[in-house]
Amino acid sequence: MADVVGYxxxxxxxxxxxxxxxxxLRYDILDPLLSDHRGRMIKLLGDGFLAEFASVVDAVNCAVAVQKQAAAGQAEIAxxxxxxLRIGINLGDVVVEDHDLLGDGVNIAARLEQLCEPGGVLISGTAYDHLQGRFGLPLDYAGEQQVKNIARPVRAYRVDFDGTRQPWRMRFRPYSRRLRWAAALAAIVLVAGASWSAFMRSGAAPGSTSNRPSVAVLSFDDMSGNSAPTYYGDGVAEDIISMLSRVPDLKVVARNSSFTYKGRPVDxxxxxxxxxxxxxxxxxxxKDADRLRIVAQLIDAKTGEHVWAERFDRSGTDPWALQDEVTEKIVADLVGDIGTLKKAQYRDAWGKDSTSLQEYDYYLRAHDLLTRLQLEPTEQARQVSIEGLSKFPGSALLKLELGYAYFVRGWNGWSQDPTADYRQAGALVREALAQPAPSPMERRLGHFLSAFILSTERKFELALGEAEAAIDLSPHDVYMLAALSQISVMAGNTEQALEWIDRAASLDAxxxxxxxxxxxxxxxxxxSGKYEESLAxxxxxxDTESTFGPVMRAIVLNRLGRTEAAAAELGKALQIDPKFTQAKWRELSFYSxxxxxxxxxxxxASLGLPEK
Known part of the structure; x- marks a missing residue:
């Protein structure tokens, strides 16, 4: 939906x-762009229009093109x-009546258009969730909007036309038991085996079905009966995934694969x-106050028959206890003789002594925001964590989450004082790990973040020790292996970096x-100076969203004497971030x-990148 500002x-x-x-405007810009992006004009509204698209990507690309061409075509006009124009975009059901479209799907687009800033594009959360990885401009979180005649708040995102809020490099993703569970539509496979060497000897290809049992945990439906967002059901399902990933002789598919089926009927x-x-x-x-209920069913994927279906109830202070019951039930049925997988040993691997549901809820809310990997949600995650700590001042989990928020802000180039943010993150991690008997999960998260913080302080030997400690606690974790390879590169141990990268690649294709x-x-x-191999x-x-890849390719091509291609790669980086400079590269680079x-x-500099 679009309209003219000040008509x-x-x-x-x-x-x-x-x-x-x-x-x-209609004949020179709007009609041709609708045709190019496979859109259909539904109706003109005097000072605006309603259009329909079969693809969210087409709708947003068309809206951006309309705004850019409209602005360019009027540059000489007072x-x-x-x-x-203001443009609002929503993905939702509509009612077809004659040649018109009606219903909440249209109403939400209209409300977003009214909230949109002049010359901008504002999209709903449903559209955003289907857009990840398929759109070249940043999308800044605009908060939950209460719109007229719609009972539930509507998540909204602004298109950032100049891309200045994009991270400078491959983004630091806060490592936790959920990787990108607000937006990701592709898979990361976590393989848990008796040992790495045993898995390599088995010759099983990642993602293939073998004699070893394997399980995919789909997103849990939230049946709380209110307007609560789905992060709670998603979070519990991913906790179960992470718990299962530690079990010997069982392969578990990570949420970024299994959650692609979310919200639609599946076979x-x-x-x-x-x-x-x-x-x-x-x-x-x-979830109702301090009570939590999970209804779960395990299904044989070959026959479609139920292995079991049970209801698990828990009240009080320990949400993980309920998840333990579900996980152990799966293990008992799939692995058979579970041997050393006794409850005490299992809890020693993953459990916490006690966590209140409210504390856990703060943790999930903050992490949902952090994994959107944008400035505004990161700031909101920081505020949520601070609020949670005001109620649970001893929570190691929330201290770690707040530490991630500070670190992400500095690492992605969003901070006015990255050194201060790194220092704050480090203090929070030390406080969390100084708590009496932190759980292995908390230790792993703490070691992971400490490795990056120490690298920014150029304490590379200590950083490597922290990275190795994190990997020891989760040796088959694909994302951890991949992300921590950066520590080895910065520390000058490129052979170890390649070893961890190769291990991760073997676990997930x-x-x-x-x-x-x-x-x-x-x-x-x-x-390492291996430029041809690097280019390959x-x-x-x-990736079209971060400057790090094209900048590194520009450097490699320049060293190979291919200056024209190098300049083209640098041009790609500057399209993503027009304010990128030598000073920014120096500020955010850490090498021993x-x-x-x-x-x-x-x-x-030889390719023309400005100093400041």
Missing amino acids: SRLVEQDEAGTLSALKN PERRIV VRQVGKELGVTHVLEGSIR NPEISQELAVYRGWTLAV AFSGDH DPTIVEHEIADL
């Missing part, structure tokens, strides 16, 4: 000129006479075939993790050998 004023000043300008047999698993767990969750590994591998080989590795990087960054700066 009545424009008509009052110059009715004929305004109507003529609107006619030209600001007070320009035709400026479990098709899920099993597509994900290469023998079993599927699905269910629902209901999914396109999303493969793309990240391409960046890590290309960077590692570039630092970077060929698997298709300071000559590495100076040589990189010299390459970029």
Whole structure:
């Protein structure tokens, strides 16, 4: 839905000129762009229009193109006479009546258009969730909007046209038991085996079905009976995934794969075939005050028959206890003789002594915001964590989450004082790990974050020790292996970095993790001086949202004497972040050998990158 800002004023000043300008806008810009993006004009509204698209990507790309061409075409016109649009986009059900569209799907788009800033594009959360990884501009979180005649709040996101809020590099993703569970639509597979060497000897290909039992946990439906967001059901399901990933002789598919089926009817047999698993767990969750109920059913993915279906209830202070029951039931049925997997040993691997449901809820809310990987949600996550700590001042979990918020802000170039943010993050991690008997989960999260914080302080030997401690606690975790390879590169241990990258690649061939590994591998080989191999590795990087990949490719190509191609790659980086400079690269680069960054700066300077 779109309308013209200040239409009545424009008509009052110059009715004929305004109507003529609107006619030209439609025939010169709007109609051709609708055709190019497979859109359909539903109706004109005097000062606006309603259009329909079969694809969210087409709708948003068309809206951006309309705004850019409308602005460019009126650059010579006085600001007070320009035709400026606001555009709202929603993905939702509609009612078709004659040649019109009605219903909440249209109403929400109309309300978003009214909330949109002049010249902007505002999209709903449902559209945002289907857009991840398929759109080249940043999307800034605009909060939950209460709109007229719609009972539930509507999540909203602004299109950032100039891209200045994009991270400078492959984004630091807060490691926890949920990786990107607000937005990701691709898979990361976590394989839990008796040992790494045993898995390698088995010769089983990642993602393939073998004699070893495997399970995909689908997103749990939230049946709480109120307007609570789905993060709670998602979070519990991913906790179960992470718990299962530690079990010997059981393969578990991570949420970024199994959650792609969220919100739509599925054939479990098709899920099993597509994900290469023998079993599927699905269910629902209901949270009411201090009571938690999970209804779960384990299904044979080959036959579609139920292995079991049970209801688990828990009240009081320990949400993990309920998840333990579900997880142990799955293990008992799938692995058979569980041997050493006794409850005490299992709880020693993953459990906490006690956590209140309210504390856990703060943790899930903050993490949902953090994993959106944008400035505004990161700030909101920080505030949620601070609020949670005001009620639970001893919570190690919330201290770690708040530490991640501070670190992410600095690491992604969003901070006015990154050094202060890193210092604050480090203090919070130390406080969390100083708590009496932190759980293995908390220790793992703490070691992971400490490795990055110590790298920013250029304490690389200590950083490597923290990275190794984190990996020891979760040796088959694909994302952890991939992300921590960065620590080894910065510390100058490129052989170890490649070893961790290779291990992660062997565990998961999914396109999303493969793309990240391409960046890590290309960077590692570039630092090692293996430029042709680096360039070949970077060929698997298709990320259009961060500057790090194209900048590193520019450096490598320049060193190979291919200056024209190098300049083109640098141009791609500047399209993503027009304010990118030598100073920013220096500020956000950490190497044990300071000559590495100076040589990189010299390459970029020779290609025309400004100093400041």
